[in-house]
Every structure is written in C-alpha cells, then in structure tokens.
Amino acid sequence: MNKGIFTSESVLLNIKDFHRLSTFIYDAFGIYLPEKKHYLLQNRLLPRLRKLGYTSFSAYTDYVLQQGEHGDEVFEMMDVVSTNKTEFFREKDHFERLKKELLPHFYGQYIKVWSAGCSSGEEVYSLAMLLSEEKIAGHISNFVVYGNDISKNMLGKAVKGIYPYSVLEAIPQNYHGKYLQRSRDKTKPTIRIVPELRVKTRFVWENLVAKRDAMPPGFQFVFCRNTLIYFDKETQSKVAGRLVKHLAPGGFLILGHSETLIYHMPEGVKMIYPTIYQKET
Secondary structure, three states, X not given: OOOOOOOOOOOOOOHHHHHHHHHHHHHHHOOOOOHHHHHHHHHHHHHHHHHHOOOOHHHHHHHHHHHOOOOHHHHHHHHHHOOOOOOOOOOHHHHHHHHHHHHHHHOOOEEEEEEEOOOOOHHHHHHHHHHHHHHHOOOOOEEEEEEEEXXXXXXXXXXXXXXXXXXHHHOOHXXXXXXXXXXXXXXXXXXXXXXXXXXXXXXXXXXXXXXXXXXXXXXXXXXXXXXXXXXXXXXXXXXXXXXXXXEEEEEEEEEOOOOOOOOOOOOOEEEXXXXXXXXXX
C-alpha cells in the first residue's frame, strides 16, 4: 500500500488508470463511463482512497482489479460510482396508467412486480402501496414487489424502509396513515414503511449484466426506469432482453421518460406507449 501524506490535490486519476477502472466497471456491471466522466470518477473515489490509506490511484486500481467482480472493495466502489437518485411516486403518470389501464389486464391474479435498479427502495414501496389499495378494492388476490440493485448500501436502506420526513410530500395523503410510521425523535424526524407492507417486498442484490440471474419468472410488470441510460446501446439491448424474459405473457415493461427501446426492440415485444412495452401472448 502506498503510504504518505494524503491530500486531494496530490492524488490524481491519470488517464491510464481511468481506462483500467472504467473498462472493469463496464465489463463487470455494464455501466459506461466515457472520458468526460474522468474527474467525476476521481472525485467520487477519493474518499475510498483516503479511508484505505492509498496515496495513488494506480495502487488502488491494482487492489480493485485483483479482487475481481465480487470483491469487498468492488462493492464499496460501486456504491459510490452508481447513481442513486430516486423518489416516491416518481413520474406519477406511470402509476396512474398502471392503475387505470395496465393492471385491469390481470384483475383477480396474484401480482408480481420487479423494480430493476431500485436503489434505496422508494419505487418498490410506491408500487406496494398502490397494489395494497388494489387488493383492498378486491381487484387482485395478492401481490409481491421485488427490487434489485448493485449497491449493497442502497439495498440495506431499502430493507429497513426508513426515510427522511421530507418524503411525505411525494406520497399521497391518504396513504400516510395506512402505510407510514412516524418517528418520535423530534430532533431527527423520519418515517418508516409499516411492517405489513415491508413483508410484501423482496430485495435482491443482482447485477443486470452478469451471467447469474436470481430473479424468478412470471412478472406481470417490470419497472426499469432511469437505469438503461447508464448503459450503452449494446448493453441496453442485452438488459432489455433479460427483463422481458422474466415477464409473463402479456406482461408490461415500463421504462423512464428519457429511455426507449425503439432502436433495439427485444423479440416478441410491442410498444404500447412511448415508454411502455408489452410482451406478446
């Protein structure tokens, strides 16, 4: 390990080591980091070097590459490299369309939903709240919502289901009393998803481009929103095909508003709306 005095100014990621790290990240996780992300990667990884005592990116890069895809430091690195922006009921029109137009295709059934790239779980719990209401209304028999991510840190937060008090603004008022518990700590107010809803969720560490595939088949809905944008077109096509494979016949794949499959449509899929695709029966 390169020991010495650590200062952010003296530890720089040269272009050779950037390519070594970005190639590894692409090969292992499918995330494409063009050269314009050079300094972003450097700045995100500097705290890891500081914590481990490395004073050069070359030594740190050697350490990461020696561990391979499943090394402990690789998981730490991907926690800071991956983008974890999410929120409750993000892009609300998808939830409205799910409730009014898509879910009726499967009334009376046990509903399985997968949130691919779920980060800290807000989308999973948003879907669970909506489906719980549909179960209460008698439209579906029961439900489960799966979520996966490559960040173990984010998955840990998702399992706990604890969020800052400020998220209340994004959650429909009529859901507050049913599905949220408010903390008694006035100095650090938080909310927590009620146990009755948390048991309807499954959080799984899964790399969407790895050979290992941990998800079960038969999902009526797969949400993969604002995840494909971090992949190049070749990887987008590969991941989309994987997601569609897990859909039940007639099931729907829902992407983010900035994403499309129009140029790499998986076989056996048709576009229903610009961001919604249906697997043929």
